[in-house]
Amino acid sequence: MEQVSLNRSHGGSQGVYTHQSKVTGTPMTFSVFVPDHAPGAKLPMLWYLSGLTCTHANVTEKGEFRAACAEHGVIFVAPDTSPRGDDVPDDEGYDFGKGAGFYVNATQAPWATHFHMRDYIESELPAVLAAGFPMADMARQGITGHSMGGHGALTIALRNPGQFRSVSAFAPIVSPLNCPWGEKALGGYLGPDRAAWRDYDACALIEDGARLPELLVDQGGADNFLAEQLKTHLLAEACAKAGIAATIRMQPGYDHSYYFISSYLAEHVAWHATRLKA
């Protein structure tokens, strides 16, 4: 793990790091904010998975999470959204290939060589963080994310209830099986057998028995992607049916941008902190 930059901010340290990933076969970049803390203290950690086209940088620069993380003593981790580099295949669209890893392990050529974002987030990066950040309490992790990253946060938490104590999302893709973004990405990475997609669909995972203790979702009411791609109501229905306590808040007038995310990310940090410190 190499440090790319380190800036003091909001009573803590905002770092950017790279490391050679075994599961993607590429260098990967991520950012970590560590609030000031007493020597020897262990801090809970909140993951933030980003959306289509993003790198670690979008939320790191525009997310407005650091004041809340410093106040509540929470480490904030922002990974990239796909492998990068000249060797990595890409698609002409913004919604597939680089910047659009969808947090899956691809099984189809040519994607299967590098696109292993599921293993990267679930296994490899946590080990890198545990080794590199001794103040991180890996027994107290929460996860959130935006859009494609909200899909990532929900599916990863549903598949790993022991690993993440708290989960929230901003404008998540709640059912890739039922939207154009999901059909293109999961069809491309996993092939035409839609049964193989269910492991990467929050609603299908809940239908198939996966459970979370509770859930917080913020969704902009003026989000252009709501009707065709995000379909928040499918998650509300799946949670209601499964008895999952889901707080799904429609925020009137807010869109899909960081102007929306930054308005509520501090609240999510506080929400996770309450659960991670309980």
Add this chain to the structure above:
Amino acid sequence: MEQVSLNRSHGGSQGVYTHQSKVTGTPMTFSVFVPDHAPGAKLPMLWYLSGLTCTHANVTEKGEFRAACAEHGVIFVAPDTSPRGDDVPDDEGYDFGKGAGFYVNATQAPWATHFHMRDYIESELPAVLAAGFPMADMARQGITGHSMGGHGALTIALRNPGQFRSVSAFAPIVSPLNCPWGEKALGGYLGPDRAAWRDYDACALIEDGARLPELLVDQGGADNFLAEQLKTHLLAEACAKAGIAATIRMQPGYDHSYYFISSYLAEHVAWHATRLKA
């Protein structure tokens, strides 16, 4: 004035606008955040002047000012730092020409045609805002800025004590007469007669009798530009001599970036709000 974009954020509206400027002879872009307010209410306005290489976008995306502006009911205006366009002359350096207007009225060719950022900020843009934002109380304006924009805020406020009720700055260039950035820019825009520069030098203006009721400055202790370019101590000395109540805070470990600015901009908004609402 044309609206480029409008995003709901933090309980208000973040807009970006363009207009044809008479004093620069070019289109100019600026951003305005307007907190939600009661019909007919008049809100104070805080100007933020940006630093070298910046446009309106840097602080608009990275400044973390909106939550505080919404809480305190303050409009936030972020202009560009120079005229733009193919007709506008430029310099190879990042510190002169486009993105580096230094808030002066240039008198030297080829700069004198377009580089009239002093008149733009002092006169033209306030009139555009007064006409376009009827909720703006132009009798209650404050001003702040970063680096070159801190220089802009200090000098504009010192020359127009009736126009701005409160002034603060982040890592300002306090004396262009005494640093390489200032010597290059003022020499280029105003010519070799250094007497003509004094109108654009906060310390010289104070020496020459200009006064402010008080002043807040935050300066990063790990700012790479502190010793050679910013020289905060010259402002502290000028204020002490002139009896200006200057609160100049050294913030250990902080650098010159938006990671620093965003850590303290909400405090500045609150500081201005107290004075603008008094």
